[in-house]
Amino acid sequence: MKYGEGRRVAFLVQGLFEVSDSIGFDCVYQYQRLRDCSNSHADVRIFAERFVQANYPDVFIEDITSFYDWTSENADVLIIYHYCGQWREIDDYLTNRDMPSVVRWHNNTPPWFYMSSGVSNAVHTISGYSNILDLIDCKNIYFWVNSDFTRRQLLALGGQVERVSTVFPASRYLDRTPEGENSKRDVAQADDGIDLLFVGRIVQHKGYKGLILVARRVAEVTGSSVRLHLPGRIDVAMRKELGEFANEHHVDARLYGEVSEAELARLYDLAHVFVCLSEHEGFGLPVFEAMACGLPVVAWANTAFSDLLVGHPFGFKEYNINAFVAAVISLGDSTIRDRVLEIQTEILKKYDHDIISDQLKQGLENLSKGSSYDLLLQGLTPHLRREEVLSGELVNAAISSRNITVGPIVHDSGSNLYSQYDLDIYREFLNKRSEERRVLLSPVGPDPHVLFHSSEFSRNAGSADERGVCFSLDTKHSGHILFGPYIHFPAGRYSAEFLLEVTGVTEVSLAADVTADGKCIAEGTLWVRAGGAKVVNDVAFTIHEDDMVVEFRIALKEKSAATLQFDGVKVRQK
Incomplete structure (x- = not known):
């Protein structure tokens, strides 16, 4: 197979200095495949901002200055940029080029996993997604994604199907086959206990608490000691949290940190079962590496695994701790274990050197x-x-x-599944918003108050603009024409000033009330006069308990030829 004939190709990645960097390894792998499969007329080079040449002794890595020199002198160079986060200098360089470029994207961790533990991480991942949106807007940028799941994610962000190609990531275990592997690691013969393994960074979304619960239940049901092996780079905050959780459930969870290739191979050889309960995977290399080592896998088949583990008997679509535990224990039956390994061997045929090479070839052809x-x-x-x-x-x-210009439309991903992460995030957001407003109600300054703008209210009639909501009063409206904004209030005594204007008549009267947790606690009549004549339109109310949800409502008393404008409600503490 030959592709890339006559092309100049520049592979670019920000860093090639970490031994276990999967993005850097993937970049080098693609460079080598394209270099080796192209004819002698192709010019394929690889560049990095930071690199340790000794980590890749068979690859000549060039610096970022050489990258700019070569791509500036040769405008036809195809740049294949392995994206690992916002790199503004390169992002701007690619978007300003006339020639097509490729962004290799391995997906981003969604921010909701970090909202309860580290806002800085959430801000970082939001920045990453925002940057991808900017790259999507550039018509000369194509994307090579690592799975069909990541492809769907890119399309959900507004990507165009004709600019997206799936190219599986590289693995150091692609040359390893499961035949003859793992013959000694039988759960039923584990006299000295059961060894469970998961490989990955120790971060929030990798499902570690679920793994600990699985280990605990397996130990309880089998009566065997269970060791949970967890090699991978450890997030500082997670080390303490995970250690305490494991101690609470009396689980022997062993955190290794980053390990060498030799140590990782030892752990694959040691383990009886590989268990993956990760909540988000762009591809999930460790699962395929475990299968290549002849290790039976039990997994939650979500995100990328929903495609890649099709047909796996222990790739569960639903998150069910009891099902995961039952699967681990059932592997003590040699017949079941052998059948699982046989199926895994078939699944591995969907991921090999030839398939990746064909995907690379297709990705290049799609640029034409x-x-x-x-x-x-x-x-x-x-x-x-x-x-x-x-x-x-x-x-x-x-x-x-x-070629018809259509403005971007914000739309959902299509799944529309609401999780407890969403519930916690929005509850916390609304609580914070309420707390900020409570501060404004403190009796300091010349006019301490909180303004609830008309846009925060719901309505059964009228039309809205930036200033407020307008109602025509020539039609009788049943019930309340306006209500909201459902805000948590601290206990206290308050007054609510309704900001209203009227045109078309001299004066109108309206009914207003205040509710707390759905019960009416105050009501009054509002008089609104034309020409801005000063009328006090306050309703006093008292909140007897903290965190009651307050609602302000307005209803018409009678029809008139007037037009009413509502700008909001100003609340003061008395």
Whole structure:
């Protein structure tokens, strides 16, 4: 196979200085595959801002100055940039080039995993997603993603199907096959206890607490001692939290930190079962590496695994601790274990050197003019693709209309599943917002108050603009025309000033009330006069308990020819 004939290609990654860096290893692997599979006329080079040449003795790595010199002198160079976070200098350089460039994206960890433990991490990942959005907006940038799951994530952010190709990541275990492996690691014969293994960074979303609960239940059910081996770079905050959680549940959880390749191989050889309960994986290399080592896998088949572990009997679609425990214990039956290993051998055929090389070749071909037909076709459902005439016409129509400018539309990912992470985040957000407003109610300054703008209220009629909400009063409206904003108040005595204006008549009267936790606690009549004539439109109310949810409501008393404008409610503590 040959591809890249006659091309100049620059592989770029920010760092090649860490031994266990999967992004750097993937960049070097793609460079080597393209270099070795291209003809002698191709010019393929690799560049990094920071690197340790000794870590890659068979690869000549060039510095960032050489990258700028070469790509500036040769405008036709194809840049394949292995993205690992915002690198503003390179982002700007790529977006300002006329030639197509490739951004290799391995997905980002969503921010909700970090909101309860470290806001700085959440800010960092939000910045990463925002940067990807900026790159999506550049029409000359194409994306090589590491799985179909990451492809769906990119499309959910607004990516275009014809600019996205799936290229699986590289692994040091691609040359290892499970035949003859793991013959001695049988759960049923584990006289000295059961060794469970998971490999990955010790961070919030990797599912470590679930692993500890699985280890505890396996020990309780089998009566065996269970050791949970956890090699991987450790987040500082997680070390203490995870250690305390393991001690609480009396689990022997062994945190190794980063380990050498030799030590990792030893742990793969030592373990009886590989258990993965990670909540977010762009690809999930350790699961495939475990299978390549002949190690039976029990996994929560979410995110990337929903595609990559199809057909695996212990790749569970739902998160169920009892099911994970039962799977681990059942592997003590040699018949079950052998069957699982046999199925894993078949699954591994979906991930090898030839498949990755073909994906690289397809990714390069998709950069060529007119190649978007196949990519658009891939974006259709399998049922529609089987209708050749219909799908062909649809794709041709899409190609002919793609130059029509359509503004970006913010839309959901399509899953619409609400988790406890979401509940906790929004509850915390609303509580913080309430706390900030409580401070403003403190009796300091010339006019301490909180203004609840009209945009924070719900309404059954009227129209809204930046200033406020307008109602025509010539129609009788049943019930309340306006209500909200459902804010937690501390205990205290307050007054609510309703900010209202009227035109078309001299004066109108309205009914207003205040509720706390759904019960009416105060009511009054509001008089609104034309021309801004001063009228006191306050309703006094008392909150007897902290954190009661307060609502302000307005209803019409009678029809009139007036137009009413509502700007908000100003609340003061008395």
